Amino acid sequence: MRKGGRLASEWNVMFRPVAPLLQPSSLAIVGASETGGSGWSKVLFHNLKDAGFPARTYLINPRRDELWGEKVYDDFDSLPEPVDLALVIVPAPLVCDVMRDGLAHGLKAACIYASSFGEGRKGVGAKRGAELRGLIADSGLSVCGPNCMGMLSLARDILLYPRRRTDYMQGGHIGGIFHSGGTLGYWFTQAAQRGLGFSYAVSCGNEFGLDAADYLNFLADDPDTRIVVAMLESIRRPDAFMAAARRAFDAGKPVIVMKLGRTELGKEQAKTHTGAVAVDDDVFSAMCERYGIVRAATIDEMVDFALAFSQARLPRGPKMGIVTSSGGAVGIALDAVGDNGGVLGVLSRDTGAGIAGLITEDVDVYNPMDAGPRLAVDVESFCKVCGHFAADGDIDILAMQARVPTGRDSEEHVDSYVEILGATDKPVLGFTRMAQNADQALRDFQTQTGLPVIMGIPTMVRAMQALVRYAARREAGIPDLPEPAGSEANLAPERLAATLDGYGLMPPRQVFAETPEDAARAASRIGFPVALKIVSSDVSHKTEIGGVRLGLADENAVVAEAHDLRRVMTGHDLSGFLVQEMVDGLEMLVGLRNDPQFGPLVVVGLGGVFVELMRDVSIRLAPVDEAEASAMLDSLKGARALGAFRGRAPRDRKGLAHAIAGLSQFFLDHRHWLDEIEINPLMVLEDGAGVRAVDVRAVKRG
Template sequence: MQARERDVAGTQATSASLFRSVATTLAGKSLAIVGASERARWPSEIFRNLREFGYPGQIALVNPRQKEVFGQRCFPSLRDLPEPVDHALVIVPAPAVADVLTAAEERGVGSATVYASMLGDGDAPESKARGTWLEQFTAKSRLRVAGPNCMGAYSYRERLFGYPNTDLCRLAPGSVACIFQSGGLLQFWMKAAAERGLRYSYCITSGNEPDLGLADYLNFVVDDPHTRQIVLFVEGIRRPQAFMHAAGRALALGKPILAIKTGATVQSQAASQSHTGAIAGDYAAYLAMCERYGIVNHRSLDDLIETALAFEGGRSPKGPRIGFVTNSGATVDLLYDYAETEGAAIPDFTDETKAALLPMMQEGIAPKNPLDVGIPSTLEVAAKICETAARDPNIDMVAWASPMPRKGETWGDVAPLRQLLTKTDKPVVGFGRVIQQLGDDHLAAQEATGFPFLQGIEPTIRALDGLWFHAARRGRAPPTPPPAPASNLSPATLEATLARYGIALPKSQAVANAAEAVTAAERIGFPVAL
């Protein structure tokens, strides 16, 4: 066997041992809705969405209290189905879940999504007991279980819409995969990002994850040829070995992972534990993982949108250096301040570039980076200025400060902006100085130019820094995961788990007051951060 074949075989064997299949969950060719009802909102909305938006497979309806729902026969149990289905959408109260999953296993159903909460989440004894049963059931069952305590998923090309939100089903398929451990938050982020032009391949809520989890979904979308970038909302990483292996594969393939994680504070860690039962783990360990696997970490959901838009441009910078083109001296001042805060690189232009820029600028203003050209210019002149900045060997990315057209306005002929992209292979973005309410006119203008328009000076800087953070690490081969038992990324397993991947944690100690901080600092050794 050749070395390349051995590597591929080894990777396939590793993937088989680390991951659980989500294929029938996200791409099932036949479905059952358990708890089917015309009056209950979630099952009725999901059924209508599947029919209205073109799910091509058979849909069986199950409810022991109904003979017929939406004019279709209703079966009393999954056991009574004439044929097993690939996937069951289980929309029943928590006390009924055990019987439904047992019936699904007996009937040969491939997988099930459990929507109900109180199955391991929260502090109630009955929830804990159900969660324990579910963990034991999935450990020995061939039935794969998504959720519980989730809101389903969107599979755009398969037209499998198991999330109860009709508006988001209307979007055309795209290239962004989202995996959120929060069910409710997903729809609000998706809507806001879609209004800016993002479109999706898969959008998944993973819930409590006693069986199928973040790592399994991540592994699936890494392999999906339509997915070009992956967005994560993380509360806890239950199977860090599998997660790191999937993240390593994404990095090797050049697929960026953008993430935001809760648990940076003690209060947030406690909330995550209560919400989904997730152990948030050490935030420093998570950041070390991001550094190793090129995961672009974010501090806000808004920044997550801006960075995702920047990656939609499809270009990877060769360095961190940003060239800014504006027509405002105050914007230049802010760029200097924010760049220093964010650690962004804004080198000056070469003398040759300055000489080329001078004829296009207002008299009396010296060319420098960030560039204030003075009076507003036409699109043709703006494109020429950006092209000149992009040719500079000191510049790796170009950001053009320009508001989007107001409602009812257009830019007219945007051909110069489109041609700009043919004259450089460097990333180019437009950006607004402040957040602007956008509509269809803005999306049309963005699509016409061919490059993304970001909002806000600081978010733009962070988004471009994110492009370089990933570009500097992309293409690395993932490390071969050493044998290890599955475990949560918890304080007890943290150091040993990360050490197997060569990730060293800084020495740390939790303290309650200033005196303890002084003692801990002396023990750890200086310098220290508080």
């Protein structure tokens, strides 16, 4: 199997079996009672009974002989057969003994519902948590939890979540991974009301055994799952998660994630809730971008994104078309498109001519379009207008205001929506102007028309953008890390600048000098004014120690500043001085570092001393080519600084993208010896003049 994003030799992950947990042939409810475990065992039993016992089910409780009309067994030894799965609903102090008993009798998997295994601010049960972790690790048992609320296997009609099944929760093709058990039940109930159907869903708990990577890997293989949704607090095994994400990508299964812990307060809650250590959000976003993972901002948005992807159509480009029957809705749509970096298609003359015969003369043909009040009630004509939008060559994805039928409506207009989808293979989404109640009429409408209905205009635009970005990643694919092709000798101070020049990172004219007098003579050869910088093995950031002097106009100034730098460097290593020509340009920062969890990262932002203050940076997983480097620049809030600004000529954006891609390649070629490299500033000259790597800081491994 090809391991995109890494060399095959650099993936070293193991996935643990999930099938015994989600697809058991037999199971035991351990701790079965009327009231124990908040009555959860009773709910689980009746969920299984109502489904006709899709897995052979046994009850264990040494204090009972019979319960709910079924025989109750003392322990695993007394069961008629070894079971695949144990649903462990006993107090936390008894869990380890139950697990040992099960392991001694052929148990394959367990779901542990109890908490108090060291999670939470008080850390209650940390000792038993360590014991349970060791037991799971030593045995290799597939364990969900502890501190979880079970799982749903609707593909097998096995509901092991302690809530009774609702009538409208149906089987389908969406699999779920949730770090919050309570939110899992709520989300799936609400998503079912919106018409979504499900294959499997897991409440992960503290992940002492199986984790999100294992579940994602299972769903990537599962034939009943086409879309994966996840609410995650963190990722405990990033390598395994990325490998599973790649497998889902290769299988054509979108992964939609809502991540907690984006803020410091959120990170602390994640740690106290399940003991997870939150991943830096910028790094997590870079990982999502690389592996085609779609990020949702809220659990509400995750429902709408899942609906949008459930149509199983992807746009061939980024250009949107939007049709409504309200001028106010057009205004909201335009703001949402601008806020989310969307691109609107431009309608052709033929499209305009086709629409003109369907509207009144006072209605403008434009994108987004207000089709006018007459078409607000004339569904057939409104749908014909939308059909012209969908047929336009400059429209890649269409959103149309949907008139969801009520009890008073005729269902005749359903055919008009069906006709649009039958005439195009482009994604076509319906939307409402605001969120509204989801009832059977809405669910029937979506089923009959094939048109997913997104609630609210801003959410609709974000759903369209999610489809656009996912399609773009599918088109680009996931690049592999190249084999290192460099040499450690290239990192020597006397060779580094020339080596970087070969990767498109030209240095300014510069000379190394050991003494103040040598520095002055070098400055004369370069030409004034010059910059003077310390060369030191134990100072990373020269500006923080006062190790940079700029705009020196003559030899006397160079000598004087060099002597002052010697004074500043008292107690530090000082190898000499770097004399550089002064370069006028836009200051940018470009750097790479080895992230211990996610691998090589590329960082691009506005440069100079303000990069940490402004936090206007873009991060990607390496490698980055010129197209992706350009996309990184587009994502910066300060991207306008690269264009013409207040009489200043535009900067060499193409040269900058080339330099970013070059530094990415340089780092990967030398990653066995480099821990990080940063160029700050990288001066971007006028368009066509390239860049200059003014200040390079390379940190070797070890």
